[in-house]
Amino acid sequence: MASIKDVAIAAGVSTSTVSRIINENPAISAETREKVLKVMKDLDYVPNSMARALSNQRAFTVTLAINAEDVKSFNNPFFYEVMHGIEKVVYQKDLCLIIANMQTVIKKESILTWLINGKRTQGIILPSSLATEKNIKELNKHHFPFVVFGEPDSPDPLNWVDVNNRQGGQQAVDHLVKQGYRRIAFISGSRKELFNKNRFLGYRDGLERNGLTFREDFAAEGGNTKADGLAMMGTLLSLDDRPDAVICTDSIMSLGVLKAIQKAGLSVPHDIGIVSFDNYPVADLADPPLTTVDVDVYELGVQTANMLFKLIDNPLSRQQQTLIATEIQAKESTMRAK
Amino acid sequence: MASIKDVAIAAGVSTSTVSRIINENPAISAETREKVLKVMKDLDYVPNSMARALSNQRAFTVTLAINAEDVKSFNNPFFYEVMHGIEKVVYQKDLCLIIANMQTVIKKESILTWLINGKRTQGIILPSSLATEKNIKELNKHHFPFVVFGEPDSPDPLNWVDVNNRQGGQQAVDHLVKQGYRRIAFISGSRKELFNKNRFLGYRDGLERNGLTFREDFAAEGGNTKADGLAMMGTLLSLDDRPDAVICTDSIMSLGVLKAIQKAGLSVPHDIGIVSFDNYPVADLADPPLTTVDVDVYELGVQTANMLFKLIDNPLSRQQQTLIATEIQAKESTMRAK
């Protein structure tokens, strides 16, 4: 395995010259560069990342924090799409991406301490579920660069990127109105969760914008299973003046919603329209396929990683937030013959 | 940020003594150890991983290779469960887990070369889809430790861990027979895929073991979408002597199978029983919920990582293969009133 010294000797130059070429230092004559590059290729030389890291005092890695126990985040297909986006950007910059489970404890220390103090990584990306006061405090204590994906529910201003859930809620209403629905209900998980709250706010924005009146009893909240969706929709259907459309913030719950409607002998989309959030994994598989508010989660990852690198390059830059646009994917569940 | 030198000075010992304590070298008196450990704690000392890596000539990381473009593997919930298992073991050993997309090219080199020659990682875990001749060749060229998860379709003997798909196929038949089904069909993706082939072989084993005769026309092959399942089951239903049960190797296809049966006015599980492979993401959400051949994918990750560490510790050890048992999760789709 060739080292920088071998290259230097073989090329008849000093190691500093080789180093400058590795680092694309412009103060090198074209001919020297050519000569050395050729030797590097001949010797199959690749700089030793450990030595580089030590000398540079940076590990050339960034870390994606996960909470492996948390089914809602880790065991979620979106998560991996985000990871894919992050990974793309990280390797473009010639760094490695480390995955670290925040549950892990190493030698009685939090993995955060271990990574930061051990100089294993230059920056950290956290899902909002991990943007806890404790973690934030620890990161700030070390003035360590980090970015959150998903809007964090934190009193401190943070750097984060999220999809525009509020816009998504509004688009859902707009779409339904355009399809001729007027009595639009809303089913979500707990609105204490920020993304549910934002989707809800967007729903209300949408109603207002379309001259429709918001009704408390049309906005159901809580739950995340198919059974929950079934029950919640059941309640809505039992109203005297039942809704003619429903927006559901969870694709799994949506299946329950759909079932409740069909069980009641009503037809989707004719009697009732459904818009679900989050296309994957099941909206397409439902019968009929569900119209969704879809989201570019890959882009979420890309932008998160970019924000982190900006922060690493310029630690004093201002706090930043980015929202990524959502988009309606119209399918059968709202294709009402007008 | 305290270094080993700071600790040494503060404790009135040499750096080698501190180093020995870090590395739990037994040749240190108890009192010295106590003294130094206390100083380490006081100074908040954590060994610099980059320096350690350089000095030890190992990066203290292992890599999980992914193919981010390959929806079938990367964008698959199982994958992340496997990752979780791997991650657990890796951090127990105080190493980091790197994620590397094999699609990535860095400075015109394959990421494999970049990782290996750059000494960024000590070992690699590959999904079987990435155990290509090219990758294997490159890894072997460097005598680099690697383990595959999922049985690879490779002429070379490799170290791998997989779930016991063949056993799963057999269990599916056993279960159906126990529920009183006799005319058992089999629907899978292409049997050129090893896992489908193994499930198929298990199916045949199961038939034989239960004294049933294998019929070509009961074994459909190819496809992976809901629509494929619908079509393939349609064909089976049109047979004069249609099956009274079906094993489907893909949970998404299973939804199509279910739909075909219901469309034909037949009932599940009364007229026809269904066993699907792979519980997540949809088998539970189907109506009725599907009996599945379920698999401990977390364990798959754990065992894969363990195998890798064995290999790293002992590079000359024999090739090894491990199969993890499968298990029937009985649900409504096979609960036939006998």
Next chain:
DNA sequence: TTGAAAGCGCTAACAA
């Protein structure tokens, strides 16, 4: 435009 040499923080062979 290039080279000599010190240093990044740790480990380990050797000596005591």
Next chain:
DNA sequence: TTGTTAGCGCTTTCAA
């Protein structure tokens, strides 16, 4: 049981 010292392979300052 502990200390001295020479690296590990790279970067970078300073001098030429």
